[in-house]
Amino acid sequence: LYSQRWGMLPVSAGTSYGANFENAWALTTGSGVVVAVIDTGILPHPDIGSITLGSQTVTGNLVSAGFDFITDCRVAATCPSSTPSGSEVRTPVDIAFDQGYLIDATDATFFPFSAVGCGVEPSSWHGTHVAGTVAAINNTVGVVGGAHGAKILPVRALGKCFGYTSDIAAAILWSAGVHGSITNPNPARVINMSLGGG
Numbered sequence: 542l543y544s545q546r547w548g549m550l551p552v553s554a555g556t557s558y559g560a561n562f563e564n565a566w567a568l569t570t571g572s573g574v575v576v577a578v579i580d581t582g583i584l585p586h587p588d589i590g591s592i593t594l595g596s597q598t599v600t601g602n603l604v605s606a607g608f609d610f611i612t613d614c615r616v617a618a619t620c621p622s623s624t625p626s627g628s629e630v631r632t633p634v635d636i637a638f639d640q641g642y643l644i645d646a647t648d649a650t651f652f653p654f655s656a657v658g659c660g661v662e663p664s665s666w667h668g669t670h671v672a673g674t675v676a677a678i679n680n681t682v683g684v685v686g687g688a689h690g691a692k693i694l695p696v697r698a699l700g701k702c703f704g705y706t707s708d709i710a711a712a713i714l715w716s717a718g719v720h721g722s723i724t725n726p727n728p729a730r731v732i733n734m735s736l737g738g739g
Contacts, residue, residue, distance in 0.1 A: 571688025580668030582639035582697035607637030
């Protein structure tokens with residue numbers, strides 16, 4: 542699907558604008574660089590690699606299984622009860638596995654979702670999408686990443702509807718290798734945050 546990645550193509554390829562990644566790749570593909578993707582986490586994908594829950598098996602362009610900093614089980618979609626009104630506090634875990642963030646009509650009525658105006662929406666698997674844009678493997682599957690020689694460090698700080706600024710801040714510190722209590726053996730040279738908010 543490379544021909545559809547108009548943002549990577551040179552202007553001469555028939556697009557009105559483009560970043561001309563092909564010329565950049567003649568100089569570097571990002572080899573040796575670790576890029577943290579702070580987002581919704583990651584799912585296994587042949588264009589990126591895979592992580593195995595529990596055993597920390599890592600393949601492809603993933604440098605590690607990453608870390609999940611979401612501290613509210615409702616946002617993480619991991620509450621033990623069937624409703625988001627269960628126990629909120631959640632301990633961060635050492636794998637950035639995307640649980641999805643489907644908001645259904647019932648979820649939208651519960652705090653904190655109701656307080657910030659979350660509507661019904663499906664999971665987008667945004668973290669996996671962004672990781673692919675950054676460093677999808679240069680193969681014959683799907684797309685190719687802008688820095689396909691780089692390694693991805695997946696970090697989960699966003700979940701259902703939103704993410705707490707405190708969780709995002711902890712994710713930034715860990716990604717950079719300077720978190721006060723959680724060691725990161727693979728600090729990132731680059732941190733990508735495709736997110737925003739008030």
